[in-house]
Amino acid sequence: MNEKIKVACPRFGNYHIALEFLFTKGLGVEYVTPPPSTKKTLEIGSKYSPDFVCSPFKFNLGNYIEAIEAGANTLIQTGGVCRLGYYGELHEQILKDLGYNVNFVNMSKASYNNPLSFYNEFKKVNPNMNIKKVSTVLIATLKMVECIDEIDDFVRQNVGFEVKDGSMEKIQEEFLEELRSAETKKDIEKITKKCKKRLKDVKLKKPKKIMRVGIVGEYYTIMEPFSNHYIEKELAKKGIVIYRWMNVSNSVLHHNGKEQKKEIKNYVKYYMGATSMATVYKTLEWAKAGFDGIVHVKSFGCTPEIDAMPVLQKISNDYKIPILYFSFDSQTSETGIQTRLEAFYDMIMMRKEKK
């Protein structure tokens, strides 16, 4: 292992476990997991960011600075299908101006159409990497991502009904910790199987009329719970089954853009960018399935998701499904979120009882 290379990526849901696996086992470098995002992370990021940039930029910058302080000397910059693709260069310049002397590897320079471009970027992380090893570990990493998402889905849909509060969260935390000791794809599958069994054994108490709410919206804000003020958890606690399609498995590994476009053709004619097509697609599907409500989340100033909002409103009118819209930035008030969630819950509950 090369002791000198210490890699860090921005914090994003539970995927740091998979990234740690990829970089340590595959590329043979040390991985520095940035501390979980907090108010302090956002404050640091906001202090050095342009005021009107969307909040994923600010969170990522805060994560980078906290990772450097924790010992990272190589930062992986993310690519993306919106302006996220340009963020890497801007982050790099800001960090250089602040006097941080670190190595930057910009993944937005790689393209899915050219797998060799990923190899070239990985080479910048560790020029001595073994391509065979990286390929094997990459396959296992993708499996790990799928397992993390699968467990996350199960918890989201059941946690609101557990008899003993915190049972599922504890099992999930232990699962993630155990994944850190995995060496192979087989280990990952074994650990996941064990976790699924434990989760299925958790005692649940479900009411006769179960409420279903779907969460849609922008990539980062929907998947990084601190940035959306843990709204999934807040809603689930009220005894609601929470559905969320947007995760790395669905949006990257098994994505079928053509099918989405076909399904929403009566509402969307042209490609709208970033996650907005998926937002419309899942809203329509869940509206047709008779869900009790939809929650739309995005970062303040996220143009692709702003474009999706009038379409969601149309679906809401056509299918008589309530939609709650949240736009998060560094100034969002916790009390305001709680009040709106309470009101939304009361409203969908009354509608359910009337039905």
Ligand code: SF4
């Ligand atoms: S999808 Fe929206 S919030 Fe996310 S990076 Fe792009 S513009 Fe910003």
